[in-house]
Amino acid sequence: xxxxxxxxxxxxxxxFCSRPAPVARxxxxxxxxxxxxxxxxxxxxxxxxxxxxxxxxDSINWNxxxxxVDEMVSDFMGLAQEDPRVGNIVGLLVGLYSVCEVFCCxxxxxxxxxxxxxxxxxxxxxxxxxxxxxxxxGKSLPVVFFARAMDGFxxxxxxxxxxxxxxxxxxxxxxxxxxxxxxxxxxxxxIGPLLGGQLVHPARFAPxxxxxxxxxxxxxxxxxxxxxxxxxxxxVIGALFLExxxxxxxxxxxxxDQDERLLQWPGANSEEAEKKQSLRRPIxxxxxCLPVNLIVLIVTYCAMSGCFVATxxxxxxxxxxxxxxxxxGFGPAQIGFVLDSGAIGQIFTQVFVYPQLCENYGLYxxxxxxxxxxxxxxxxxxxxxxxxxxxxFGDSWRYVxxxxxxxxxxxxxxxxxPTTFALINRASHGMEKGTVYGIVNSVGxxxxxxxxxxxxxxxxxxxxxxxPDGMYLPLHTLLLSSTAVVVGGSRSLREVSRLAVQREESxxxxxxxxxxxxxxxxxxxGLSLAHAASTATDIEASAASTALAALSSPEGAVTHxxxxxxxxxxxxxxxxxxxxx
Numbered sequence: 060x061x062x063x064x065x066x067x068x069x070x071x072x073x074x075f076c077s078r079p080a081p082v083a084r085x086x087x088x089x090x091x092x093x094x095x096x097x098x099x100x101x102x103x104x105x106x107x108x109x110x111x112x113x114x115x116x117d118s119i120n121w122n123x124x125x126x127x128v129d130e131m132v133s134d135f136m137g138l139a140q141e142d143p144r145v146g147n148i149v150g151l152l153v154g155l156y157s158v159c160e161v162f163c164c165x166x167x168x169x170x171x172x173x174x175x176x177x178x179x180x181x182x183x184x185x186x187x188x189x190x191x192x193x194x195x196x197g198k199s200l201p202v203v204f205f206a207r208a209m210d211g212f213x214x215x216x217x218x219x220x221x222x223x224x225x226x227x228x229x230x231x232x233x234x235x236x237x238x239x240x241x242x243x244x245x246x247x248x249x250i251g252p253l254l255g256g257q258l259v260h261p262a263r264f265a266p267x268x269x270x271x272x273x274x275x276x277x278x279x280x281x282x283x284x285x286x287x288x289x290x291x292x293x294x295v296i297g298a299l300f301l302e303x304x305x306x307x308x309x310x311x312x313x314x315x316d317q318d319e320r321l322l323q324w325p326g327a328n329s330e331e332a333e334k335k336q337s338l339r340r341p342i343x344x345x346x347x348c349l350p351v352n353l354i355v356l357i358v359t360y361c362a363m364s365g366c367f368v369a370t371x372x373x374x375x376x377x378x379x380x381x382x383x384x385x386x387x388g389f390g391p392a393q394i395g396f397v398l399d400s401g402a403i404g405q406i407f408t409q410v411f412v413y414p415q416l417c418e419n420y421g422l423y424x425x426x427x428x429x430x431x432x433x434x435x436x437x438x439x440x441x442x443x444x445x446x447x448x449x450x451x452f453g454d455s456w457r458y459v460x461x462x463x464x465x466x467x468x469x470x471x472x473x474x475x476x477p478t479t480f481a482l483i484n485r486a487s488h489g490m491e492k493g494t495v496y497g498i499v500n501s502v503g504x505x506x507x508x509x510x511x512x513x514x515x516x517x518x519x520x521x522x523x524x525x526x527p528d529g530m531y532l533p534l535h536t537l538l539l540s541s542t543a544v545v546v547g548g549s550r551s552l553r554e555v556s557r558l559a560v561q562r563e564e565s566x567x568x569x570x571x572x573x574x575x576x577x578x579x580x581x582x583x584x585g586l587s588l589a590h591a592a593s594t595a596t597d598i599e600a601s602a603a604s605t606a607l608a609a610l611s612s613p614e615g616a617v618t619h620x621x622x623x624x625x626x627x628x629x630x631x632x633x634x635x636x637x638x639x640x
Contacts, residue, residue, distance in 0.1 A: 102227040109301050111239050112293045114220050118247020126256035157508035159211025161501050164218050168497020171219045177303045179219045184294040186213025188287050195283030218496040225484035226304040234417035237477035242409045245402040258282040352551040353486040359548035360479045365506035366541035372511040385530045387447045401465025405473035413474050423556040426478040433471035434538050486555045
């Protein structure tokens, strides 16, 4: 029956089919990415907690050294903190992490596509345990640069975490899952500077406890050791509870039973079978061009990411300017207080507002409206500067104005980035997502590394004497250029969101069809099981008649067995209900 079929039906249970017959989905279940019936891990609260903890560790690591890095570099160089050479080395040391991220994210994504998400995450966490300890024990610039580069090498966890979520979520829970990454980022922005700022030089604030100990000899060890302890705890949690999300059939070193049956089918052409077997493997992202919509989404994300980091850098510089130059005259403690208020606003939005907005209005509308809010609250920065004059408005109103800016801008950014990642996840449907997210984070790291120094230099030129309103020119240039990229990519945002909805509706319709197919059964050429059974009965009746006629001769038994073996329709239940003659 299989060899005489005249219509090619690629999704039927057929020995020459490039994919195994799909099984009807049960509510809430997930299946293998290649369409098979192998159940895959679902997004449970435990899995989301583990992935969120891993992402929180990476967010803390990114800015753990920010409060003390200038002091540490000045100590190692024997120069004052105001020396320009100290600032140059600080910039190189901080930016080294992003440089390593540019080159290593793609490698870790490809590694996770080949060997699994779980090994990649655990190896990255192990590196996050060792590298900070080396950094805290460093007493010279070469040692801390080596430790920072090592830390950047094991930085692939962010992209792999996003890949895991992309493989576990669907349109119903992707907003909550990717929104949790925004919550972890906000917490990391608070916890990182808190650890780095409060735990350095422990022998000074607690001499009775840390005086004369290793923490007195290495004053920057305690914050890094504390972070390494947190990372070790998360590693243990991941080793115990983290499930592998990469479908087994997607592993390049794995061969499935369907492939073996395809090659072992009697009469099958081996070259044709190999060709059709290759169709079942995941799309090799590195060996073909990315879809246009996915490329546009990546470019849009890079513009958004660079704009967010650059506005944060410009904010610190502008509010630290004196009031005469258009700033607020804030010091590090005041700046830290205002930045922490923004993190609180982002956490509140992610927990209570963002999932409901995505459910009611869709990802496309939420993304564009959130970006509009982000650009608007930053664009009116000159209005906030009016409250810098404490003689007219008092001291508290300037905190109110800047806290308003941070709360709403961070809340908007906390909705923009999870939405963008959810759309990227939809656009990369059917591709090697580890490699895709590696590319996304690699290019995003490049923009996060380039935008802040470029616009900081722009600010230094624009804020020179003789340019009264030049301090706001870099900010508005940044906002307008980034908005132009977002507007240019809005069509791809809408198409990806629309196609994802259509794909979900098609999957629901296909699930109903497959449920009916599993109820009645199908043969390779679309025959029902009842029809195939009737055909088998007719063949057995013919064989019985032949046997009765042959029993009259001595050699009839041999003829009967040979004829029956040739004509009997054998049912191979282990092969997905494929009739064989």
